[in-house]
Amino acid sequence: MLKIYNTLAREKQTFVPRVPGKVGMYVCGMTVYDFCHLGHARVMVVFDMVNRWLKASGLEVNYVRNITDIDDKIIKRANENGEEIGDLTQRFIDAMNEDSAMLGVLPPNVEPRATTHVDEMVRMIASLIDKGHAYQADNGDVFYSVNSFANYGQLSGKSLEDLRAGERVDVDTFKRDPMDFVLWKSVKPNEPSWDSPWGKGRPGWHIECSVMGACHLGKHFDIHGGGQDLQFPHHENEIAQSEAANDCTFVNYWMHNGFVRVDDEKMSKSLGNFFTIRDVLKKYDAEVVRFFILRAQYRSPLNYSDKHLDDAKQALTRLYTALRNYDVIAHVDTTLPSFQAFQNAMDDDFNTPEAMAVLFDLANQLNKTNDVALASQLKGLAGVLGLLERNPEEFMQAESKGGLQPDTIEGLIKARAEAKKDKNFPEADRIRQTLLAQGIVLEDTPQGTTWRNS
Structure with missing residues (x-):
């Protein structure tokens, strides 16, 4: 029988579906303001593998992987680009789907977007306020009161006192407790907003997944997955708000895949060792990347290097x-x-x-x-x-495919840009077609032209 390491229980447990023969699985998806990176690739491939094995085992799987299409980073990037938020997010959703398909990832059954579930989020927040688990602060924001939930910290295995001492939390004078987290953000200039009983604003990040999970799988479902970095605070907060609002267990089995490391250092932009999926696919076949990801046990660190x-x-x-x-x-x-x-x-x-x-x-x-x-x-x-x-x-x-070297490709991209600047569009099209014949696909973005192998 299938055994799953349940992060909540800290042990492998025999998997017993809530409904015999059927599985509801929710995985935290991407925040779509940039191209997907190797960490996203691991989440995609790992839970695609889980989905495939559950189906191969004779189970009917309802796999939900959400899209966060509104948050601070998205708003900031759209403003920097002078771009409509919907245009930005759709562009990167399309890019994400291309990357996912290249990696052999089957589409989830449902891929809900946060912006299409705001009404449901407002209703859950109102319920939390009515039950004494949330409050509106003087600045108009609505916060969840972690002190109101006795089991807060069960997923991370820490008490509130430990978390207050060991975690960095935003200093916010409007909170009753430093660990309280935002459910609703009051409207600010140049930001999208929705109507609510607390005035115009937009939802916080954590409430999104609680609502989308409940909308598509029910208030209580089988498996919730995501990267290890989401265990705290995101998944901890999901449990607190979901169980407080719905008065029932939220999820039976919590699964978290390990971090991606680069040459034995954690991947990060600050270290300059940050790779998008498209960066990697310029150098390696997509199936090789999938094989590399699955060659490691999903909970262990994944060390990326050219040698590996x-x-x-x-x-x-x-x-x-x-x-x-x-x-x-x-x-x-x-x-x-x-x-x-x-x-x-x-x-x-x-x-x-x-x-x-x-x-x-x-x-x-x-x-x-x-x-x-x-x-x-x-x-x-x-x-x-x-x-x-x-x-x-x-x-x-x-x-x-030996094909063209990256320096040659970049040179042709520059030549094409010059041709377009000179309005020599036939020459620009000729360069694009020449590269396409060599298996190189060009993609024009507001930041410039990028390329990838077809």
């Missing part, structure tokens, strides 16, 4: 090479020992490193025996992880 990506590329090539002489349809034979080993690994908290070891064992056996059934099994089990879904020759050709 090169190793992943070689390992994935080994699997494709084993299939090179076989034109087979993916099929999982549950009677073969390889299936039992694969199932045992995946049922042990989605242990993809062990599951991949099964794939390499199959590849080794296939190389020795030339058994077509093993080829079909290898392709079938790998497909459960979203791997080996291309023709081997197609993969080999993609990996052998």
Whole structure:
């Protein structure tokens, strides 16, 4: 039986769906003001893998991954660009969907946007005020009172006293307690706003997920996932406001994937080791990146480096090479020992490193025996992880693309910009088509032109 490490319980627990045969899973998605980075890629791929295995196990999954399309960073970026917020967010939603598709991530069943659920957020905030869990401050903002919720800190495993001593919290003289968090922000100049009983304003970040989860999965559902960085305060606050408003358990199993590190340092913009998915896909095939992410157990740190990506590329090539002489349809034979080993690994908290070891064992056996059934099994089990879904020759050709060097591409982009400046649009189009023929796609943005492999 499937066991999941439940962050709330701090142990692996046998997974028992609330409704037999069905699973409700909510994952915190992206705040769409910029291109997705490697941390986002890990969330996408990890919970896509979870979604795929739950379905392969015979469960009907309702997978919800939200989009935060209104918050401080979005407003700031739109103002900097002189761009409408809706135009900014849609542009980056489109980019996110492109990146996600490149990584072989299946679309969630529902992808709700925060801006389409503001009325429901207003109703939940009103309920929290009525029940004594929230208050409107003198500045017009509405805050959640953490002292009103006895179990605050259960997810992070800390008491309020520990959290007050150990966490950095915003100094806000309007709060009754430094740990209180905002549910509704009163309107400010040059910001979008909605009507509410407390005046015009907009929702805080934490209330968004509580409401979108309840709207699409119910007040009590099975799995809530996200990156480890969201455990506190975001998910802690979701529990507090949801359970206080709805008087029931919010989520049964909490899952958190580990951080992405770069050359053994935490990825951050301040360290200059921050990579977007598009940066990485300029250098590595998207399936190699997916393979690299799944090669690590989802709760462990993921250390990004060229060496590790090169190793992943070689390992994935080994699997494709084993299939090179076989034109087979993916099929999982549950009677073969390889299936039992694969199932045992995946049922042990989605242990993809062990599951991949099964794939390499199959590849080794296939190389020795030339058994077509093993080829079909290898392709079938790998497909459960979203791997080996291309023709081997197609993969080999993609990996052998020498193509243009980045400096050459950047030079052509500059030449195209000059042609456009001179209104020589035929020349600009010719450069674009030349690059496209080499597998390079240009994308024009307010910040300039970027490129990626097709």
